[in-house]
Amino acid sequence: MTVTTDATTIPAHLLDLDARDLLAHKRAEFLLPPDVLYLDGNSLGPLHRSVPARLAGVAEREWGQQLIRSWMGDADWMHLPERVAAKLARLIGAQPDEVAVGDSTTVNVFKALAAALHLAPQGRRVILTDADNFPTDLYVAQGLNALLGGGYELRRVPNTEVADHLNADVAVLLLTEVDYRTGRRLDLPDLTARAHAAGVLTIWDLAHSAGAFPVDLDGAGADFAVGCGYKFLNGGPGAPGYLYVAARHLDRAPVAISGWMGHADVFEMAREYSPAPGARRFVPGTPQVLGLSALDSALDAFADVEMADLRAKSLSLTSTFMALMELLAARHPLELVTPTEPEQRGSQVSYRHPDARGVMARLTERGIIGDFRTPDILRFGITPLYHSHADMWRAVQGIGAVLDRAETPV
Template structure:
């Protein structure tokens, strides 16, 4: 840790990194090691040009004609949500017609939770969730329950006790695959199978999964899922979110927010809602063209990426960080809370520290940008597309310096 030059074994890992060339596709500020891509992904270099072209050319020159202009070449605004959905589908193990893009993760959680309740077995009234699930998922469930007159029960239990609580009265299981604080990864396929064996419908939040490692929703038999576009997908602040609805549910699942863009023929202006084929029925309002275009361009970074290679590099980066910080856990009140088991780890590493807020502020001031999560979590996200082992080593040295200064 006190060495002033990058250790040989880390240089060797970077030298044979099959994803090293992807780093040049991102704008990364000098003097910064950015470890917060699990909150906001870095800017892909081609996005500003794309957004400028959409604003100046398509909006500025073509005006309203851009809704349909270029349809033959796949450049029209009307089909933009479907084009983006197809790119996301490849990353999450879904068919393009099972993915809808638009709105926020919270709004999409409302949509799929309502849909899941609509296909759940009659008489069941419990939504089962992890006690420490991301707050917005809990808030949405609470709001939906209030809208339904309080007829449901939101049952929050420890993640380790999910299987025990999968009883015959559970309608929907609502879980986030990777814990936003600890980076703990749940067994998507195994838990989905356990739930469905009990007749329970599954809703998965992929906010810290999509783009971070391979996800196979159809391989796992998942029912519904949601995810955001601005974390590991690098779509920019407030980027449109996505939802997944398995094809087998399309005919029966209710569309709780049935907007005109989810109609089978939006410009027919019919007075009754007829859902569009596939998940497009969940696209409620007019596409957010500027932000969707940014996400569309950002997703092209993944076009030539082997997701298994991405996962291998993620594990190598996080393993290296854990190994470099391990000596510090004996010297300081620093406690690893991210699982060592690869199967149970996302693409982040988190530690507890009694002065976590202050330590993270020191790190950010020094150019090591992670983030703090209440009450005492230091969180570091690793994005294999633009991180190197040299970044990890520099970050570890920065953590050591910050802890020593405070000691």
């Protein structure tokens, strides 16, 4: 099945919004299969058209022809993490040397939490987090606590009640800015300020933030942050993640995973570890050149984008989607779980449905790809770089058709 819809049915005001879209030219930069309406860029961003040629160049020329010489020279793989960090820094409100790019998001959560627990005031033994935080953040905290002898408590509270639990027991506040299920966006600057007022260090997981809307870590006085390269940043499956360490912490934050590539002088091959300046110390192993190169290339999509424009379009798209879905909710058991207040959401919209798994399976068959998230969530990622208001219309038409048919017994 396909997602084609008679264009004449699209409401004029939506076509008008698209005609005035400042980012409309970005869509052509992505490969978007014609038989798919892709609402899952918050799980795996689509292919930026620059990436295949970049990968071919890295494989055939940099690796194949130049071999080991590419660690220096033109390719300069050695500093690829820094070059990617510089592009990322602009998107998250950081200085380039506050950002270490490499390893998975999971490993970066580990690095951040190990450092933050060390910097926290002595005697504080609580890691405060959202009970519905993304599992890997919870598991990392559990694993690290066990490694450290089990003296910490992972305290899990509803994300709406986090501020009430900031007290003198809490060492670190570990939160994901945008809830991966509901799409609720927490108030990063406000919670950071409240945490600091209580003597608590913060770690923000920006998996569903960076690339979706402007983030200003330095402006918020954030301590640590981590994020994912393959969602709104479109870096490809399993792209390198990243770690942000505020400049004021860099020289005090211990490097739990200390490796040769984070050493002050890599090829000195010294027996004693001595950290490199800046966040590079948090790149312990050999940089993942293939993954970093794809991410580096994909990040160029943001080079000519004003993040304020991105956010404005994202809110217009998600508002449009929610308004159209409201009509379906009148006749189907759909419960909106994403806040309608703009400042309280990211760039996804989610609904509960009693047969969410089955509905998403049928949507996917029809070429409308979103995500099912246990137990009953339909999740739709909306991406201002390549979605149009007309896409919102087509998506809701398709969702309606699937739901209408699903509720006719077969």
